[in-house]
Every structure is written in C-alpha cells, then in structure tokens.
Amino acid sequence: MSAQRGSHGPGRLGVSDPSSWEADVVLRDGSVCHLRPIRPDDRDRVQAFHSRQSAESIYLRFFAPIKEISAKDLTRFTEVDQVDRVALVATVRDDIIGIGRYDTIRPGAAEVAFNISDHYQGKGIGSVLLEHLAAIGQELGVEEFVADVLPQNRKMMKVFTDAGYEVKHHFDDGVIAVTFQIRPTVRSELVRLSREHRSEAASIRTVVEPASVVVVGASPRVEALGHLILDNLLRGGYTGVLHAVHPTASEVLGVPCHPSVSAIGEPVDLAVVAVPASEVLGVVDDCAAAGVKSLVVASSGFAESGPEGQERQRALLQHAHANGLRVVGPNTIGVANNALHLNATVAPRLPKPGTLGLFAQSGALGVAVLDAAQRRNLGVSVFASAGNRADVSGNDLMQYFIDDPGTEAVGMHLESVGNPRKFSRIARQLAASKPVIVVKSGYSGYSVPPGHPVRPTRVPREAFDAMMTQAGVMRVENVHQLFDVAALVTSQPLPRGRRVAIVGNAHALGALTGDACLDRGLEVTHGPVSLAPEATAEAFAQALRSALEDPAVDAVLTCFIPPLVTADESIVSTVAQVAAGSDKPVLGTFLGMRGVADPRTGEGPGHVGSVPAYPMPEDAVLALDQAVRYAAWREADKGERVSYDDIDRHAAFAVIDGVLQDAPQGRALTDDEAHDLLAAYGVPVWRRVRVLSPDEAVAAAAVVGYPVMIKSVSQVLRHSPGLGALRLDLDDEEEVREAYGHLVTRFGSLGDLALVVQAMAGPGVACVVRSTEDALFGPVVSFSVAGAPTELLGDVSHRIPPLTDRDARELVTTVKAFPMLDGHRGAEPVDLAALQDVVGRVSVLADDFPEVAALELNPLNARPGGVDVLGAEITLARPGLRTDSDRRAMTG
Structure with a gap:
C-alpha cells in the first residue's frame, strides 16, 4: 500500500x-x-x-x-x-x-x-x-x-x-x-526498553512467583491432566495458597473444590487450566472476573491440532489480553519454581534447587530437559515450558531472569524464534551478567513445531549463529551439550583466558584431551601431566595444585581412568576439594561419570567447590571452549552504536517515497536513484554510464574521465567467474572502441550485455556488502570478499542491525578471506576504517528504512587509503511490520 x-x-x-x-x-x-x-x-x-x-x-x-x-x-x-x-x-x-x-x-x-x-x-x-x-x-x-x-x-x-x-x-x-x-533519541530508546523490561519481568513474576494458585479442571480421575498437576503441586509442597476448581466434586486430593474461580471469593495470582479446549474460553472469562493475573493453559487441542485449533488459539489470546491476562501455552507442560516448591507441571519430580533457569518450548522436550537436569545433578531455580508460545515466550522469561537473584545461568531449548531482533537485544542484556546457553534445534520451516507462530525466513543458518554471537549467547547443538556447559558455568568460576593445564593418570587420555583443546583453539600451557595409574589421591591433589598455581594457566582439565586399586570416589572428592580453593575452573573427565560431583562424596548435586564431570575429554573441552568464548565476550568492550551526523534522512525519504508512490509494490532502483539514496547516507557511488554503441562508450569515457573500464553488469556474466566480460585501463578513444567491439563479438550471443563505462579505480581488493530485509529477522547485513570466497566457498559474515562499531569491525574481520585485506603476502593492508565506515552506514540505512528490501554494493574496491563503491543495486518493496518495532507491542 x-x-x-x-x-x-x-x-x-x-x-x-x-x-x-x-x-x-x-x-x-x-x-x-x-x-x-x-x-x-x-x-x-x-x-x-x-x-x-x-x-x-x-x-x-x-x-x-x-x-x-x-x-x-x-x-x-x-x-x-x-x-x-x-x-x-x-x-x-x-x-x-x-x-x-x-x-x-x-x-x-x-x-x-x-x-x-x-x-x-x-x-x-x-x-x-x-x-x-x-x-x-x-x-x-x-x-x-x-x-x-x-x-x-x-x-x-x-x-x-x-x-x-x-x-x-x-x-x-x-x-x-x-x-x-x-x-527517537538514544535516551528515549533506553527509556522505552527499560520500561519494556520492567513490565515484562513483572508480568512473568505473576507466573513463576504466584502467592496463590488455582487448578481449573482438578479432576478426581487419576488419569486426568488436572489431577496430575494438582498432585504434583501437593507433592512438591507448594508454599502458597492452593485452590481447586471442579464443577461437581467437593474436594480433590484433599483440596476443597469450588465450582468456578470467581466462587473462590479471594484474589488468585495464577490459574493452571486443564480442561477440554472447548471450555477454555469460558474459563478465561471466569478468571478475568475473579481478578486472576496470569494463566498456564495445559490443555491441548489448539494451533497444534490444525486450522480449527488455530482459530481457537487466536480467540484464547484475544480473550486473555482483552481482560489484562498473560498466557503460558496452550499445550504447555507447565511452570516450576524451586524457591516456592512450585511444581505446576506434568513432571512428577523436579531437579534439585539450584541456580540454573530453564526454558523449553514443546512439552515432550520440556520433560526431557527436566529429566536430563535431574540425572546430571544440576540444580534448577525456575523452569517454564511455552507450549504453543501463543503469548509468553523465551524473550519474556529472559526479561525475568535478568533480575531474578536466584538464577545465575540460563539454559534454553528453542524450536523456533518468533522475534529474533528482540531475542538478540534481551539476550545481550542478560548475558552481560549471566551465562546464556541456547539449543536451537533447526533452521528450516520443517523444524518449527505445529502451533508456533513464526514468520518465514530466508536468511542462512550463519545469520542466526551471528546473532547469537553478537548477543554473547553460547549456542550448542543439543541438550547434552547444553547441560555440559551449564554444569561448568553453574559450578566453577569463568576462565580468564584460553590457557589450559591437563592432569591425568593415563597418557592416552591426556593426549586425547590435548588434541581436543588444539582443535578448538585452546592453548595447552601445562602438561599433559600423566601420573601413574595407581597414583594416590594425595599425588593427584599435588599435581592439581601445581597446575592451578601456574600463572600461565587459566583452567585445568583432569582426566581419570579408574584403576583396580584406588577408589574413583576418593579421586573425585580430591579434585572437588582442590578446586574449591581456586579461582580457576576445574573440569573432570571421569570415564563413565557425567554431572556435578560433590566435594564430600563425589556424588549428588554440588555446592561450593563442586566440579563438573564428563565421560569423555571432548565433552569437557567443548564446555570449556564455550565458557572461554563467553568470558572473553563478557569482558570485551561492546563498542558504541554506530551513528553518523552527516546522514540526510529527508533526502533518503524523498527517494524512497518517490519510488513507492510511482510503484507501490516496489521495484529496483535506477543507477541515479541508487546513487542519490546512498549519497544521503554518506556512501558515494562511482558513476557508471550504460552504453549501447561504440560512440556512446567514447562519449561516456569523456564524461567520467580516462583511464576507464568497460564491463558487463549482466546478471548472467557478472556471476560467471572466468568469463572476463570486462576490459580495464583504457586510455584513449581508440582503445575504448576496440574494447567495446571485443566484448560484443565475444559475448553478444548471450543476450543483453548491459555494458557500462566507468572510471578506473586503483588496485585493491573487491568486496561485497549486502543488506536484506527479512520477514523474521528484519535487516541482515552481510560482508564478503568478492569472487570465489563469496560465490564458491560461502565465506560470508552476517550481523543484525543496529550495529556497534565492534560489530562492524567483526563483520569485516571474521571472514576467512580477511588476510587478503590485511596485507596478505606482503601487500599493503586496505583501509579497514573506511571499509567499516561503509558497512556501518549501510547498516543504519537498512535499520532506518525497512523499504530497502535488498541492497548490494558490488564491487566495493577496498584499497590503502580508502574504498570505492563501483556498483550498487537496490530493490525497494512495501515493508511488513518488523517483529521488534519502535513501539512496545506483544507479538503473539
């Protein structure tokens, strides 16, 4: 429109x-x-x-x-x-x-x-x-x-x-x-985000810190969902006021029943709803009349079940929000808070109390996550399952975890991300003080669970990974790795660097550990030290102390194969006791053991000085590598958000508005329009003149100035390496005519050559800068070195605006072909500051105008002393609403 x-x-x-x-x-x-x-x-x-x-x-x-x-x-x-x-x-x-x-x-x-x-x-x-x-x-x-x-x-x-x-x-x-x-100003943006944080965190407190809970659908039938949840609340010893609602029963499991929530006659914070889907809307209205603050809808039969269920889910959300209520679910396994002994889930047992906050989406995986935490002896503070994620999402839980004093680290299993821009900025705020570990199970539309509202995305997997990197999130591949990392960050101090000591009682295990460290870029600066298999616990303790006291060591990996003589429990206890007195992390590879070892017994959930135990060295090294990268991100200067005083947004608006008035659905910009739009953001584009004859080529050369080049901007030829559809360093009219004729003769059979004349740039490295407006992610900015690195090897880096100056620098420096820009084989390095300036300006343009559907600077000639934008292609389109706009709104 x-x-x-x-x-x-x-x-x-x-x-x-x-x-x-x-x-x-x-x-x-x-x-x-x-x-x-x-x-x-x-x-x-x-x-x-x-x-x-x-x-x-x-x-x-x-x-x-x-x-x-x-x-x-x-x-x-x-x-x-x-x-x-x-x-x-x-x-x-x-x-x-x-x-x-x-x-x-x-x-x-x-x-x-x-x-x-x-x-x-x-x-x-x-x-x-x-x-x-x-x-x-x-x-x-x-x-x-x-x-x-x-x-x-x-x-x-x-x-x-x-x-x-x-x-x-x-x-x-x-x-x-x-x-x-x-x-918006920097201050007004900070105010808006601060208000959003406080509001959303407050809304989740009514979910996970309720002073009173009512189970609606608390059936006397033991196989009923409501009976199971009420039983778990009672067995868990919930410390608040507990109510039950059933239309006819007088009591269930000893809890007096009311015919409705409004019949309770006193305020209730949280209603856990476990009635047939067809009855849920009536329950919502009843809860609203009774002043309930939040709902946990365990009932199934909503969007996961098909079109009728999708409509039922929309009605549920509309009813709830119209009445001021937040909704967890539907189709959720529930929520839990160990501090309140609150087990409003279908899981009969919770992990022990601890400092790890957990979030999962689908019910089956939520049960698996809780079970895995319990088997690992990991203590959990708060758990929530989003179910169909109609309303409350992982973003909301992260807002809560930011301020929750009982949560020191967060683990999340995400099957879908409905608002990645918001996820990125909230995760960055959370990760600034607490480790965040995320499993993202898939990237294609096939991985999105039924019932999850997610916009389609065209960005590659690497863009999602880059978003996680920007936010300081530790991204892992599966639940096992999530708890491997969580066991470390909840029981040990963060490492101050990448230097590692290896102490064990088997040469082969030490060698495996050393190789795993080198594979992940960790430096082995002490050992591997291999004690005799029959070494005593005291000998093991001495070797560990020596490693921890080494100033060239930031973390210690222990490797232990149980011998026939020494009891492995005594070694585990020794490792934990030594680690308790150090400010450096200690990780143990104890074959056959996985979890957190207690310094007193070698078993059970640890407290002060507990040590994470891994069955194989590769597991321990992966966890340590994640912690090292996170600690470095946390300590690093995050940079300042890029901004430019010389940007003329009104001029850019005029270009974009003029095009969309003429073509409401959007179109590709002409060279002149692209030049004007980029010039408004301080990105000058070298003029290129489209020519259709030798005479036009000569006239164009006179305008742009010798020496010149003639090249094809045809989509067929420009993306076909090796065809050579260009002629360089043309110094006079005769050379221009000859070059034009040569290109027409050689490539004319391929159709419209789209030949242009342009002034010759100095020697440099051809690069590509792109931005894409994605329906899910919003703007995504990409950088690569042109040619084979981009087209054949996929060596492209991505970042999600808004960017900091550090983001812009890393966008350029993290491609594998970066040495080509930094003086490879004695060449003079290109002007990285000028290159990063262009990247930053493109990111601001993309962030300011969602109408910029696609932008590509190609080639961008990076050279010592500056950059030259030799080609620019921009497509405008009518934008959709971004998932994270400049006004507070719930995306459910």
Whole structure:
C-alpha cells in the first residue's frame, strides 16, 4: 500500500491502514491492555470513561469542569481521519482506560493530549500512548509534538519529561507550553526498553512467583491432566495458597473444590487450566472476573491440532489480553519454581534447587530437559515450558531472569524464534551478567513445531549463529551439550583466558584431551601431566595444585581412568576439594561419570567447590571452549552504536517515497536513484554510464574521465567467474572502441550485455556488502570478499542491525578471506576504517528504512587509503511490520 498522506506533508512510505496500529501492551504492573485507533462507535465508551473521572482529572484535561461531553464534542473526539487527526484508546475488558490523541497544527507539528483513567493511574498508560503516537506521527510525517499543560498537572509533565525526549517548555498565559522532537533519541530508546523490561519481568513474576494458585479442571480421575498437576503441586509442597476448581466434586486430593474461580471469593495470582479446549474460553472469562493475573493453559487441542485449533488459539489470546491476562501455552507442560516448591507441571519430580533457569518450548522436550537436569545433578531455580508460545515466550522469561537473584545461568531449548531482533537485544542484556546457553534445534520451516507462530525466513543458518554471537549467547547443538556447559558455568568460576593445564593418570587420555583443546583453539600451557595409574589421591591433589598455581594457566582439565586399586570416589572428592580453593575452573573427565560431583562424596548435586564431570575429554573441552568464548565476550568492550551526523534522512525519504508512490509494490532502483539514496547516507557511488554503441562508450569515457573500464553488469556474466566480460585501463578513444567491439563479438550471443563505462579505480581488493530485509529477522547485513570466497566457498559474515562499531569491525574481520585485506603476502593492508565506515552506514540505512528490501554494493574496491563503491543495486518493496518495532507491542 502506498504512503498515506495528509494535507500537511508526506507520510511514511508503505504505512498500512490504521488497524495495523492495534497492539496488546504489557503495563508497568505486568497486566495487559489493548491499544487501538478510536472509532465512531466509541461514543458511549468515551462518555462512560469521562463519567468515571474525578473532577480534578477532568479539569486538568479540559481546563474546565465539564460534567458531560456534548454530542458535538463526542463526534469530534471519535470521528478522526487518522492522518492529520490521530486518536488511540487503551482498553481492558472493552472499557476505555486511556485516550491519547494528536491534531496536526502545521506541517510537521502536532498538538498531543492524554486522558488516563483515575482507576489505572500509575500503570504507565500515558507513556505507552505517547510512545505509540510518536511512532505513528513519524510514519505520517510529524516531527514535533506540542502540548499545553496546567502547572498542577505534574503527572502529565512527568510523562513528557521521563520519556527521554529533549523537552523544551515555557510558562505562557497560565499554562506550560511543551515542545519536543519525536524522533527517537538514544535516551528515549533506553527509556522505552527499560520500561519494556520492567513490565515484562513483572508480568512473568505473576507466573513463576504466584502467592496463590488455582487448578481449573482438578479432576478426581487419576488419569486426568488436572489431577496430575494438582498432585504434583501437593507433592512438591507448594508454599502458597492452593485452590481447586471442579464443577461437581467437593474436594480433590484433599483440596476443597469450588465450582468456578470467581466462587473462590479471594484474589488468585495464577490459574493452571486443564480442561477440554472447548471450555477454555469460558474459563478465561471466569478468571478475568475473579481478578486472576496470569494463566498456564495445559490443555491441548489448539494451533497444534490444525486450522480449527488455530482459530481457537487466536480467540484464547484475544480473550486473555482483552481482560489484562498473560498466557503460558496452550499445550504447555507447565511452570516450576524451586524457591516456592512450585511444581505446576506434568513432571512428577523436579531437579534439585539450584541456580540454573530453564526454558523449553514443546512439552515432550520440556520433560526431557527436566529429566536430563535431574540425572546430571544440576540444580534448577525456575523452569517454564511455552507450549504453543501463543503469548509468553523465551524473550519474556529472559526479561525475568535478568533480575531474578536466584538464577545465575540460563539454559534454553528453542524450536523456533518468533522475534529474533528482540531475542538478540534481551539476550545481550542478560548475558552481560549471566551465562546464556541456547539449543536451537533447526533452521528450516520443517523444524518449527505445529502451533508456533513464526514468520518465514530466508536468511542462512550463519545469520542466526551471528546473532547469537553478537548477543554473547553460547549456542550448542543439543541438550547434552547444553547441560555440559551449564554444569561448568553453574559450578566453577569463568576462565580468564584460553590457557589450559591437563592432569591425568593415563597418557592416552591426556593426549586425547590435548588434541581436543588444539582443535578448538585452546592453548595447552601445562602438561599433559600423566601420573601413574595407581597414583594416590594425595599425588593427584599435588599435581592439581601445581597446575592451578601456574600463572600461565587459566583452567585445568583432569582426566581419570579408574584403576583396580584406588577408589574413583576418593579421586573425585580430591579434585572437588582442590578446586574449591581456586579461582580457576576445574573440569573432570571421569570415564563413565557425567554431572556435578560433590566435594564430600563425589556424588549428588554440588555446592561450593563442586566440579563438573564428563565421560569423555571432548565433552569437557567443548564446555570449556564455550565458557572461554563467553568470558572473553563478557569482558570485551561492546563498542558504541554506530551513528553518523552527516546522514540526510529527508533526502533518503524523498527517494524512497518517490519510488513507492510511482510503484507501490516496489521495484529496483535506477543507477541515479541508487546513487542519490546512498549519497544521503554518506556512501558515494562511482558513476557508471550504460552504453549501447561504440560512440556512446567514447562519449561516456569523456564524461567520467580516462583511464576507464568497460564491463558487463549482466546478471548472467557478472556471476560467471572466468568469463572476463570486462576490459580495464583504457586510455584513449581508440582503445575504448576496440574494447567495446571485443566484448560484443565475444559475448553478444548471450543476450543483453548491459555494458557500462566507468572510471578506473586503483588496485585493491573487491568486496561485497549486502543488506536484506527479512520477514523474521528484519535487516541482515552481510560482508564478503568478492569472487570465489563469496560465490564458491560461502565465506560470508552476517550481523543484525543496529550495529556497534565492534560489530562492524567483526563483520569485516571474521571472514576467512580477511588476510587478503590485511596485507596478505606482503601487500599493503586496505583501509579497514573506511571499509567499516561503509558497512556501518549501510547498516543504519537498512535499520532506518525497512523499504530497502535488498541492497548490494558490488564491487566495493577496498584499497590503502580508502574504498570505492563501483556498483550498487537496490530493490525497494512495501515493508511488513518488523517483529521488534519502535513501539512496545506483544507479538503473539
């Protein structure tokens, strides 16, 4: 759809109709409200909202004591064009709890106003409305908001001043006149993300830290799902208040039953729903009436079961969010919190209490994850299964884990990622203080479980891995590796470097360990030390102490084969006791043992000084390598987000808007359009002139200046290495004519050669910079050295904007062909700073304009002293809504 336009200026290109502004938003207290454009049929709701307001609130909004809104004003308030006059309402249970609006008063400027229900003050509704109105305003060409505020209206002033914008205000005729630019600033972005974090973390606390729980569907039948969950809650010793709901039973498992949740007669934090799918919507309405805060829907029969179930799941989510509730599931195995002895899952036993937070998606894998943690003797703090992930996702759990003092590391099994951009930024915040280990089971559409709402993606697996690397996440291949790494990071200090000591009682095992270290880039700086098979526990302890005291050692790997004489339990206990006194990590390879060894017994879950045990050296080395990389990321300077003062966004907007007005579905840009768009972002493109005859080639050469080249930009020829469809270093008219004739004679049979004349660039290394707008990931920026590294070897690096300067540097330096840029075989290194500058500018352009569907700079000539962009191809398209936009909204 082409841009919407008002009488006061151009609209943001490609904006959809106002229904796309609808959103469910988590409020400050963790509850949910619905935002939507105001409608003419809201007249009665607006009047009812007004009637509930206090006299003070009415005066602060209208500057007058208005008891009832007139019919004329109701029409003016509810009938808006949603272009020059925009109005949103926030609702709960279809009641309006907040109204926000702006009216354009001059080109680029609009007057903004809010009215928040007295009963919902303090929940951040005004901030949410401002955030959404500002984003909509930018889409429709508004640059500045103004407002008149009474001096006593401190709450409204606080909404403006706390939003992070550069607010200017002055006192004029008894009111405070407020003015601010609505384009996001670094501070306003930080404020928005901080509010999102607090709200989403608060909403998950009602799920995993409930003071009271009700099991809806707590059947007397032992085989029923509700009976199983209630039994597990009782066996676990849940410390809160427990209720049960059954339509006829008086009690189940000794817990008195109520016919409905609302019949309980007191507030309930969490409802675990285990009734047939057809009855769930009625339960949601009952829970809403009773003031329940969150739902765990264990019932199946939703999106995983087919189209009818998908519609049922959509209705479930709409009902829940309309009533302010969050939903885990449906089709979930539940949630658990060892600190509260809360086992609201189908698993009969939980792992022991500990510091590892766990998240899984599908039920079967959730049970497997819990079972694996228990077998490994790993202690768990909180566990949650998302089921169909209709609402609560891994992103929400990470928001909670950031602040949870009982969780020191996080393990996640992801079968799908619905919002990777948001995942990346939240994971980065979490990983800054707590290790995050992720299993991602697949990359194709076939790996997405039935019922998971996921947009299609075209990015390669490497882009997902790059996103994990950017975020500091330890990505592993399977559940076994997840717990191998978790056993290390929850029981030992992080390594300070890659230097390793190896101590064992078998030469062969030490050699295997050393080879595994070298394969992963770890440095063996001590040993391998091989004691005699019959060595005593004290001898083993002495060798370990020697390794730990070596200043050239950052971590110790022990390798032990149980002999016939010495009991292996004494060795394990010795290793754990020695490790307890060190600030360096110690890992043990004890053949046949896997888990965490206790320093006192060699068995069971360890506490201070416990040592992770692995059955083979490769397992231990993989875990150590992951910890080393994570520790290095955590200590490294993360860089500053790239930004450029010389960018002309208005000029870029004009180019893109002009194209999409002419071709609403999008098209490829001409060379001149691509030149103008990139020039607006500080990326100059060398002029190339399309020619159709020798005379045109000569004329073009005179324009661009000798020496010149003639080359084909045909898609057939440019991607066919070795054909040589170009002629270089042409110094005069005669050489130009001869070169043109040669190319036509040699390649003319292949069709349109698309020959262009361009000035000759100096010697350098040809590179490729790309950006792609992906439906799932949003913008993805890629870099490679042109030619065989790109086309044959797939040597391409990827990053997800927004980039830091470190991201831009790593995008260039992590390709395997990087030595070609850094002085390979005595060549002078290229100007890496200039190359990274182009990469950064492309990333900002891609991040700013989702309409840039595909961009390719090829070739980009990197040389000592600068870079030359010799070719640019850009395709624009009508954008979809990004999964992580500049306004808070739940993506379920």
